[in-house]
Every structure is written in C-alpha cells, then in structure tokens.
Amino acid sequence: MSAIAEPLPSYPRGPALALAALGPVAIGAIMAVRAEIASPLIAVPAVVFGVVAATSPALYIATAVTGAAPPLGAVVRAFSVALGAFGIALAGLLLPAAFLALSSTDPLMTFLAATAAVGAAAFLGLRRLAHELVSAGKEPYPGATDIKPSLTSSTVFFVWSAATIGIAGRLWWDLAKEVLS
C-alpha cells in the first residue's frame, strides 16, 4: 500500500457511485452493439461488481487478521470511494473507448478498447483504494495509535489485488471469446 496517507480531495459520492454503476453498462452496450449480442450488457457489470463483491470481504478479513485493518466502517467507506474513483475514471475513458471501438471494422479493436478502458479505470480504483485504506489507518479509533503500512499489509493488498484481477481477467476472457466468435 502507498506510504502517502494524506487525505485526498473528495468528490460527491452519490454521482460518482452512479457513474460506477452506469459505466460498465455503457461498456457492455458498446460491445453488444459491435458483437450484435445482448449478453455483454449484463456480463460486463456482472464481472465488475460480482468480482468486487466476492473478493472485498477477503481483504478485510486478511488485513484484520494481520492487524492492519482499519475499522469495518472505514474499510466500507474506502471501498465506496474507490468505486467512485473507478466510475469517474471510466466516465472519462468511455467517450474515447466508444469512438475507437465503433470507428474500427475489427471486433478485436472493440474488445481491446473496452478492455483498456475498464482495465485502466480498475487500476486507478485500486490505487485509490490503497490510498484510502492507508488514510483510514490514521487514528482509526479516538485515542488509538495509527495503523502504519507494513510489509505484511502491503503483501496482503498486493496478493488480494492480483487475485481480484486474475478472477476478473478470467471472466473477461470468457466474455471475449463470446464477443469475438
């Protein structure tokens, strides 16, 4: 996890989460239009939110066991801020991705543009999550000492990120085979 623990400027959480909810649907729509099948409309949001929902408890449990977890409420807040960051980033990348996907004749280009947009937004979301978790470790309870980033907490976060990306990547690859076939 990042050693920088200064709080970052925040943004309105509601609209950001709405963007996080709608962005994957829009990416799914781009792929659905190009592949002329409806399944990406459901599959893209399902991959994004399903994987986050399935793996996020594991991060809390692992960091709590190693003594590096902020309170549960702070972890939930960190996840919602990171999801918002994912939504904002995806909203900014949606227009270029749609243009690149729809102006090309090759379905592979559509898939690559969609993958790059979701992948970049996910990477930025993970970076924000790491930062928020470190920030949340500063005086986690009134009077408590700071939870400082350690090699163990960084390793836990790295392994969790790799596992999450691996699972999402596998599901995304299955979707690719359907879209490109």
Place this chain on the structure above:
Amino acid sequence: MIGALDSVGFHAPARVDRPPALIDQLLRDRDAIVARIAAGKDLMAITRTMVVTIAITMAIVGAALGSYRGGIQIGYAAIKLPLVLIGTAALSAPALTAIGAALGRRSRLTADLALVITSLAYGALLLVACTPLILLGRAIDLSYHQMILSTVMMFSVAGIASLRLVTRALSAETGPGRGSAVLGLCVVFALVGGQLAWSLRPYLLRPRTPEVPFLRETEGSLADAISGAIRSARGIYTRDSAPLGD
C-alpha cells in the same frame, strides 16, 4: 521626449485577452498562458480563440496537403483537418479530468479543455509554419510516399510539441494524480487522434487519382497503413500498381 516616443509608435502593451495577443502570447510566452489557464482566468476567451486558431490554421494545412492532388481535394482536406484536432480535444479532455479526479486531483473540466485546446492550437500553429515545406514538396514533385512520410514527420513533431505543453502545464501543479493524468492523456490523445485522423482520411492523394472521395471506406488499421507506407517508400509494393484514371 515622451511625446516624441509616442509619435514614433510607442504605445501601451496590447490587452492579452484579444485573440491576436493571445496567439502571440502562445507563441512567445507559453508559461504565461499556462499560468492563466491554471488560475482559471479568461478560460472562455482562451478556448474560443484557440478553437478559431485551430480551425483557420488546420484549414490552411489541409488545403496545402490537398493541393498535392488539386481540385476539390483542397476543399475537402481544409474541412476535415480542423475537425480532427477539435474532435481529438473534445474526446481527450474528459479523460484528463476524470483520471486526475479519480486519484484526487482537483476536478476542473473547463480548465482542462482550455489546456488541451491551447496545446493543440500550438501544434496547429507549428504545422501551419510547415506549410511552405508541404508546398515545396509539391513544387519539386516529391513522390507520393515521400510526401506521406514527410507529412507524418511534421505531424509527429507538432503532436509531441502539443503534448509537451500539456505536460509542462500539469507538472507545475501540486497534489496527487497529475502524473497518471498526463500519462492517460498521452495514451488517449495518441490513440484517439490517430484513429480520428485515419477515419476522416484522405487528405493527401496522388495527383493522378481519378475520383476524390470525401471519406474513404473504413479498412484495416492505422498501424497497418503506416507500415505499408514505409514498405512502399522503400520500393516494396504489395500490389502491381496504384489506381489509374480512365
């Protein structure tokens, strides 16, 4: 003495919010214009002036490229090239804002749009300065592929200069997220700009081209086309001849 100076043309400096003064400032003192954008001053005036600058300069560059074929292609290229730059700015600026905002950079879409448009206007001014070279190529009957490669080179230099201006502006900022925002913008800028230019081609046509299309049908990718042009410039052709007139 002062009266004498006035009589020979010494006046107060021109107001820098007027279009010619803004363009002059962009050419001479880019740090000052970047500072104005960072401070959020005159954003509308700057954006408006830079859009008009792009429209005029790129129309001139387009007309120069179109003159290699001549005829209606001069007009077609003069219409399409400004659209490429303005479209690239419109599609890329939200990415700069969004990537930065996701990592905690202050969100300011209007200022980012002004910055991207200003940097593209700078590139467009550099390109219009290259117009005599394009016309020289036509005058000395440079081959079609040599013209293509020199055009790609000129546009690459202008693109790098534009990106450098954005990078310089963002490196003056403090706070998180600017490095990733610049990197993201560079990638989006190159991909979108390249693909938009590719989608709206042709700009440069062989003089013997019989029919001039406003847009070509979409085929292959930009990367395939560049490697094909390099092969052709080296005399390696994949077809027997270029299309001929009746």
